[in-house]
Amino acid sequence: MKRRDFILSSLLAVCGTTLLTGCRKKEIIKAQGQVAKRKFHNLEIPLLGFGLMRLPMINSKIDMIELDKMVEYAMSHGANYFDTAYMYVDSESENAAGKILSNYDRKSYFLADKSPVIHMRKKEDIHRIFQEQLKKCRTDYFDFYMVHNINRITFDTYRNLDMFNELMKYKEEGKIKYLGFSFHGTPEMLKEVAPEHPWDFAQLQINYFDWDIINAKEQYDIVQKENIPVIVMEPLRGGGLCQLSDKALSVINGMNPPQTPASLGLRWAASRNNVITVLSGMSNLKQMKENIATFENYSPVSEEEELAAKEIVKIIQEQGEINCTACKYCLEVCPKNINIPAAFSVYNNYKKNNESSFFAMYYSTIDENQRPDKCIKCNLCNTNCPQGLNIPKLLSKVDQTYKDILSKKST
Ligand code: SF4
Ligand code: SF4
Numbered sequence: 001m002k003r004r005d006f007i008l009s010s011l012l013a014v015c016g017t018t019l020l021t022g023c024r025k026k027e028i029i030k031a032q033g034q035v036a037k038r039k040f041h042n043l044e045i046p047l048l049g050f051g052l053m054r055l056p057m058i059n060s061k062i063d064m065i066e067l068d069k070m071v072e073y074a075m076s077h078g079a080n081y082f083d084t085a086y087m088y089v090d091s092e093s094e095n096a097a098g099k100i101l102s103n104y105d106r107k108s109y110f111l112a113d114k115s116p117v118i119h120m121r122k123k124e125d126i127h128r129i130f131q132e133q134l135k136k137c138r139t140d141y142f143d144f145y146m147v148h149n150i151n152r153i154t155f156d157t158y159r160n161l162d163m164f165n166e167l168m169k170y171k172e173e174g175k176i177k178y179l180g181f182s183f184h185g186t187p188e189m190l191k192e193v194a195p196e197h198p199w200d201f202a203q204l205q206i207n208y209f210d211w212d213i214i215n216a217k218e219q220y221d222i223v224q225k226e227n228i229p230v231i232v233m234e235p236l237r238g239g240g241l242c243q244l245s246d247k248a249l250s251v252i253n254g255m256n257p258p259q260t261p262a263s264l265g266l267r268w269a270a271s272r273n274n275v276i277t278v279l280s281g282m283s284n285l286k287q288m289k290e291n292i293a294t295f296e297n298y299s300p301v302s303e304e305e306e307l308a309a310k311e312i313v314k315i316i317q318e319q320g321e322i323n324c325t326a327c328k329y330c331l332e333v334c335p336k337n338i339n340i341p342a343a344f345s346v347y348n349n350y351k352k353n354n355e356s357s358f359f360a361m362y363y364s365t366i367d368e369n370q371r372p373d374k375c376i377k378c379n380l381c382n383t384n385c386p387q388g389l390n391i392p393k394l395l396s397k398v399d400q401t402y403k404d405i406l407s408k409k410s411t
Pocket of ligand 2: 328341384389
């Protein structure tokens with residue numbers, strides 16, 4: 001059934017009330033010492049969700065002690081939405097979520113997980129992985145469940161395996177409460193995906209940089225047209241919008257009330273109409289405390305803050321940074337194990353502060369065998385990059401920058 005037909009028949013069935021109540025209202029619910037919440041159907045969802053993709057690490061393993069403290073802090077402040085995925089943190093995120101969240105009453109938190117289309121070859125895989133995920137997460141249902149990362153690589157699989165209807169079976173059994181999709185494809189593709197099923201929500205990459213510069217606004221408008229509520233991912237572009245240059249920082253310094261790069265980015269994303277929650281991939285308790293404080297005192301961004309965000313975008317563009325969000329999807333396919341996000345991060349820091357000595361210093365921390373000059377230009381990484389970057393070309397640019405800096409030093 002197409003989305004429009006489903007909405008129409010549902011509206012007739014419920015006299016035009018219940019369904020749109022869940023989708024459209026954007027009232028904010030506030031309580032002392034708790035993060036702001038928003039109504040979604042009969043639920044109160046925290047505006048800040050904990051993305052379990054960039055977890056605290058110690059000796060290359062998830063730091064469970066720190067994560068435990070973070071979850072406890074989040075739960076005690078009403079930030080009880082947790083977003084994991086099959087592939088996050090080398091497939092360990094779900095296990096970690098299951099272990100820690102099983103200490104809490106299942107009804108006291110919302111758990112979101114995703115069906116990894118990239119791993120699907122046949123319909124049985126959808127069901128095998130779903131059962132595996134329930135086990136790893138130590139639960140018998142997911143509050144929110146998504147077809148994960150529909151893009152130009154996964155689109156045909158999503159369609160051919162009829163993933164929506166396969167997963168609807170679990171919704172009918174109560175093992176999925178709300179079924180949606182996360183998306184990293186083109187607007188043209190989204191125009192096909194959004195109306196083709198009665199999705200409960202869509203998870204999109206929305207932040208003030210991508211809004212006009214990439215195509216976040218266009219994508220947001222497409223799902224708005226279909227009345228699909230939005231969950232925001234990458235509101236800070238993988239932390240990139242937290243590490244602003246001095247020039248960009250000067251735009252928000254002295255603002256009243258005071259803003260940090262993170263608070264501006266998170267509030268900006270949460271201020272879009274019809275957003276259920278904004279996911280932040282927090283990596284330590286300090287970040288979590290800062291973000292929770294932002295949402296305890298939440299207010300939508302002002303006109304002045306909207307303009308400040310636009311000004312920061314202009315500055316970032318002038319700096320010529322690479323639009324990498326450090327999601328690490330490219331690492332899954334690189335035969336040479338090139339440390340792509342690290343190389344781009346070093347380059348971006350250089351573009352922010354123009355300090356060639358820092359570039360050389362940080363570049364030297366990347367294992368020699370994983371540096372850009374070891375890239376064999378096979379292009380496999382490009383197919384996995386949700387940002388559509390031409391990775392080998394950009395790696396050549398990083399490599400050339402390094403060589404230029406070295407030659408200048410030696411003259
Ligand atoms: S093009 Fe380079 S970075 Fe990309 S997958 Fe191939 S070797 Fe790795
Ligand atoms: S290059 Fe693309 S796939 Fe790799 S970490 Fe950056 S954004 Fe992710």
